[in-house]
Amino acid sequence: MNVLIAISSKHHSESTLKAGMKVANAFSASSTVLEVGEKINEFSMKEVYMARERIESWNFDRPGVDVLEWAFNYLCKEKLINDSSIERGFPKNTLVENSSRRSEVFLEKGKAKNISLIIRNGEIIEELRNEVQTGDYDVTILGGSKSGNLSFDMVQYIESSIFIVKNFQTQKKNKILLAVDSSKGSKKAIKHCVGIANAFNIEVEIITVTKDVKLRKANQNITEYASKFLRRFNIKNKIIFEEGDPVDVIPKKAGNDHILVIGSSSRGPIKTFFQSSTPIKILKKCNCPILVVK
Amino acid sequence: MSNLTNQLISNILFWLSRKKWLVIAFFISVSLFYVETPEGLTSDAHRTLIIVITALILIVSESIPLPAIAMLILIMEVVLGVDTADGVASSFMNDAVFFIMGSLMLAVAIVHQGLDKRLALSIINVTGNKTWRIAFGFVFFSALMSSFIGEHTVAAMMLPVALALLRYSGKKPHQTSNLSSLLLFSIAYGCALGSIGTPSGGGRNAIMIGYFSEFNITKISYWDWIKYAYPMMLIEVPIASLILWLTFKPKKKILDSAVRKLKVSVAKDGKLSSNQVLSMIIFIFVFFSWIFLSPSIGLGIVALMGVFFYLSFRLIDWHDLTxxxxxxxxxxxGSVISLGIQMNETGAAKWLADFILHSLSNSIDDPSNLRWFFSVIVSGIMTNLLSNAATVAILGPIVLEMGGDPIILGMSTSIASAFAYLTIVASPTCMIIYSTGLISSKDYIKAGWKLFIISITLLLLISIFYWPILS
Structure with missing residues (x-):
């Protein structure tokens, strides 16, 4: 399994990196820490690179390297990198430009499988999409964004599952809210939920929301399946039935003390493009970390 | 199968969402093609204007790579029948394009010599350790050097000097402060001010000189340009320094320890190398050739001579240069200048100029004085949205057809295109300082609007009181 953790700066990305590494460890996944820097317009690209070369000749780091160094130090502190690498310190001299917009710091293999550190420059959604396609990632983890459009774009255009770490407090004991219905995506969500519950060592509330009481029976099978599946991994859980519109009820129930896990919509891309989808609508309203499983 | 279809559709939707301006440009150009040609506009001019609008949309939105836009312009010129393939090819390459190509390569060759540390030492030796003197020194030296060797070159060399001072004064890599804004904007605005001083300050100046000669208006030499523009640059330097100081007043009024550390760091590099001396001699030769030889052989050929020497003396190899x-x-x-020439030849520029004057005369009795304001303000705004050279290449043919004194209008347009103070994308210099992560986009407006207004006022005064004396 491959996990991509997108960070921006140490002030805004601490919780993203912590949560991301926990998830990566739980799944024993290879993880890549990606810093997406500002887009440089084409008129100025070569001139900016020329200026960067001069900066480096003074032994100063180009923008973005300090963020990766901070991430490296965090990985060292958590002992996620092998001891010899920790001793040698951040290997900034191994920063290699793979293409005009992508550079990578090469690290030795760590305890938690492979860890890579990458800088990209450009529009965030384009760069994440390109990185997910080249690295064949299963989960992309990034910090909460105020922009609703970015959430939409992430779910609509990025092929991996998306974990948005919104208002995540590491000290706080959260619960997982697993939202299920009779759709195909729910089964995948249940499987991913196991990993997340193990990563954070927390219990799960399985919620199903129906607009009509008569439909509750249809969702009963999936909730029971979820409960049984989680019990198999010794994960404590309880089932909640709610009535109403999932778009209103689920964010309310999740509050800011849950990690919401939800399957992606079975709607086709065109329908989603024009009408959006339930997970996207929930994601926009939610005030807690949310994993949309694909 | 359905998964594959969904993935394909998703890819198409993603492409459309990123390239929406390309799609919009396509529909606008097709619609305009079928709109009846307005009265007074020839069919060729009508089609040229379609290409201009398409090019502008694509340049501003950057929805496709710049070379792709260039090729689209050339293709459209031939496919829409504005000119023959050979005609387009001959208008594509001229001395202004040689100049842009030569000066970009010269910039690379000069920056490659690593003269920035010497530069740092020279500036610090002159300014001392008071922050206001250092900031003023940054504006002054950036302006002085960029007027001769081009703004991008200077910005690339000055940036490490500013970063060194910031780092040695105890600032962390991402720590923003008034001091970082002050020093970085001193470089960016200094370079922008300097770029008006001589034709070699920026490609747009060479484009305007090219238009003056191409449209048989006048011949402006390197020295003539200096007489027109240098006084304005010299007046603006202290004004810009003062505006920046008042906008970003730093807490540290003296940078003594940072200056000391900088001197120690630079001193480690020893004396000037023979290659550095040679590269300076070559540039001085190029500079004098611009003054004395360019009237007969052209600015572009002189720039290429410089590149020839840098390559021949192996001061840079071709691989690094390319x-x-x-x-x-x-x-x-090249393609935008070709489009500018087509605008002139097909009469599209004249029609547009008349249309603008007519529109202005509907609201104001005597539009003649407004020609100047139109040229300067539109140029100033466009330069902050696309690029200064593209602004001059497209706007130049129109303002030169507006009547009045074409030299004053042309020079004003070219100079106003240097007022790239307001946005990150306004010029590579603005982008270079932004790429440090030490300033925000709001900072550009904070100081930029004041300098923008003062620059326009100063340009007005100079064009009313000073330029008529020269002609």
Whole structure:
């Protein structure tokens, strides 16, 4: 399994990196820490690179390297990198430009499988999409964004599952809210939920929301399946039935003390493009970390 | 199968969402093609204007790569029948394009010599350790050097000097402060001010000189340009320094320990190397050739002579030169200049100029004085949205057809295109300082609007009171 953790700066990305590494460890996944820097317009690209070369000749780091160094130090502190690498310190001299917009710091293999550190420059959604396609990632983890459009774009255009770490407090004991219905995506969500519950060592509330009481029976099978599946991994859980519109009820129930896990919509891309989808609508309203499983 | 279809559709939707301006440009150009040609406009001019609108949309939105825009312009010129393939090819390459290509390569060759540390030492020796003197020194030296060797070169060399001072004064890599804004904007605005001083300050100046000669208006030499523009640059330097100081007043009024550390760090590099001396001699030769030889052989050929010497003396190798030169910009400006020439030849520029004057006369009795304001304000706004050379290449043919004194209008347009103070994308210099992560986009407006207004006022005064004396 491959996990991509997108960070921006140490002030805004601490919780993203912590949560991301926990998830990566739980799944024993290879993880890549990606810093997406500002887009440089084409008129100025070569001139900016020329200026960067001069900066480096003074032994100063180009923008973005300090963020990766901070991430490296965090990985060292958590002992996620092998001891010899920790001793040698951040290997900034191994920063290699793979293409005009992508550079990578090469690290030795760590305890938690492979860890890579990458800088990209450009529009965030384009760069994440390109990185997910080249690295064949299963989960992309990034910090909460105020922009609703970015959430939409992430779910609509990025092929991996998306974990948005919104208002995540590491000290706080959260619960997982697993939202299920009779759709195909729910089964995948249940499987991913196991990993997340193990990563954070927390219990799960399985919620199903129906607009009509008569439909509750249809969702009963999936909730029971979820409960049984989680019990198999010794994960404590309880089932909640709610009535109403999932778009209103689920964010309310999740509050800011849950990690919401939800399957992606079975709607086709065109329908989603024009009408959006339930997970996207929930994601926009939610005030807690949310994993949309694909 | 359905998964594959969904993935394909998703890819198409993603492409459309990123390239929406390309799609919009396509529909606008097709619609305009079928709109009846307005009265007074020839069919060729009508089609030229369609290409201009398409090019502007694509350049501003950057929805496709710059070289792709360049090729689209050339293709459209031939396919829409504005000119023959040979005609387009001959208008694509001229001395202004040689100049842009040569000066971009010269910039790479000069920056490659690593003269920035010497530069740092010279500036600090002159300014001392008071923050206001250092900031003023940054504006002054950036302006002085960029007026001769071009703004991008200077910005690339000055940036490490500013970063060194910031780092040695105890600032962390991402720590923003008034001091960082002050020093970085001193470089960016200094370079912008300096770029008006001589034709070699920026490609747009060479484009305007090219239009003056191409449209048989006048011949402006390197020295003539200096007489027109240098006084304005010298007046603006202290004004810009004062505006920046008042806008970003730093807490540290003296940078004594940072200056000391900088001197120690630079001193480690020893004396000037023979290659550095040679590279300076070559540039001095190029500079004098611009003054004395360019009237007969052209600005572009002189720039290429400089590149020839840098390559021949192995001060830079071809691989490094090509890797760092922005060929996309060279090709784009070649095609935009070709479009400018077509605008003139097909009468599209004249029609547009008359249309603008007519529209202005509907609201104001005597539009003649407004020609100047139109040229300067539109140029100033466009330069902050696209690029200064593209602004001059497209706006130049129109303002030169507006009547009045074409030299004053042309010079004003070219100079106003240097007022790239307001946005990150306004010029590579603005982008270079932004790429440090030490300033925000709001900072550009904070100081930029004041300098923008003062620059326009100063340009007005100079064009009313000073330029008429010269002609």
């Amino acid at each position: 890797r760092r030169t922005n060929w996309g910009v060279v090709i784009l400006f």
